[in-house]
Amino acid sequence: MQALNRHIHPGWLIIAPLMLMVVALYLGPILNILWLSVTDPEPGFSNYAKLTEGDALIRIVWTTVRICIITTLFSVIFGYSIAYAMVHCHQRQKTYMLTLLLVSFWISILVRTFAWLMLLGRKGLVNVTLEDIGLIAEPVAFMRNELGVLIGMVHYMIPYAVLPLLVSMQSIDQRVMDASRNLGASGSQTFWRVYLPMTMPGLVASTLLVFILSLGFYVTPAVLGGGKVLMVAEYISVQLLVTLKWGTAAMLAAIMLIGVLVMLWIMSRFMKLSTVFGGAAR
Template sequence: MGRQGGWWLLILPAFLLMTAFYVAPIVQVLAISFTEPEPGLQNYERLFTSESVQRVIATTLRICVITTVLALALGYVLAYRIALAEERARRWWFMAVLVPLWISVLVRAFAWVTLLRRQGLVNEGLLAAGVIEEPLQLVWNEFGIVVGMVHYMVPYAVLPMLASMREIDPRLLAAARGLGASRLTVFARVFLPLSRPGLIAAAVLVFIFSLGFYITPAILGGGKTLMVAEWIALQIHNLVRWGLGTMMATMLVVAILLTLVVFSRVLDLRRVFGSGA
């Protein structure tokens, strides 16, 4: 066998593993969505006829969009601060970003429940300061879910934006300042456009991750606000409606793929994610 003809042997193990553990289960999920409880498109008709399905989808999209916007805003400020910090300070800032990623998502979710519940630290502090007269409902609703998801997603927003900002030549900023531009003008006309690929990469990453969130919405939503992943678990484990559950799981995969396709048509994702020249 020639050298040029045997390249496929190098990728064959990875291809088989991906087929066995990723592609095959997705195909099975797709098949179940069309065959349970009986063959047909009745499960997908629920997308247009069921108010509960439409409400879950709308709630998920709304929370994901809000989470993405807030995570990008907070992450951009943090990444900007890290990128312009001195080397020693940058290490500590970077460590502060990475540490939350090492903490279990369960621990973080229950910590927010402790902080935001009616007898929690936030409400007690606001009551003691006289800002409010009675405890606010800060958890077991959309607000609590957004808080927990933003806290989880900020590090994922920071990393691609920081990588993009680190590639910006500081001499460009110095040159703009030397030509008389104000700090705000330098940021708006030089720094922000050059950091745009990292901003877009972070938006794609955060939005896609947010679509499949399960533990954080389940704990901070208290079962009162359902997102797609929790709704799928409810249909399969509690109501044993495999057809509906797999239908929504299929739509979740389709939504993720469509998001990537749309962004790939607008931008070169290889360049955005740093895999291209």
């Protein structure tokens, strides 16, 4: 027992049961999904073979990836601008902006989605206003297409993009920026050559966070897409609740999981993930 105590801190013995429970609750369902993907309805890789048998699943997967990439791009661009403004504004303004940012987390995604439905519908506020001022002759089709889905997803994801960037920007020593300008660099040169590279860990963390969360979107595409924009999460729901093809649903979930893990692995080849997610840079 004394030899065990020398190698293992006694504190670990206290939290070990909780850690085992957490591992079981997380790892168990994941292993069950992987198992279902190769055993239902029969053992083998028939579920994965569906990806090559027709273009329907490939189209759904590609639609999901394309929408997630566009959502990530715009969310990170807007998020970077907001975080930059928050870091460089006065403290009172920063407090107001941070309060509004946090309030957005408390609003249900369902409420946000139906709000956009009311705003962008054919008789919504946006179309009515544009018609009244004479900019359009007939309502613009904002809903039941990818445009509406993208608007809703970007709006929801911007706060998630802001927070990692805000943390990264706040950790930068402003004296480095002053030194760059004192050495003759212009404002744009200082930003592109000094500031942007120093915020790269936050930028990568923001991109990963937004993209991974976007992969699992269900409510927004279902409501704003109107059934015309089918993404993987909604298709999985259909397979589970309507057609009862659990193997197909498990296969798609497994592909999403493997895709996320592969992204993290590729990213780890270029930079330390501990730095990306706020750890030490050593």
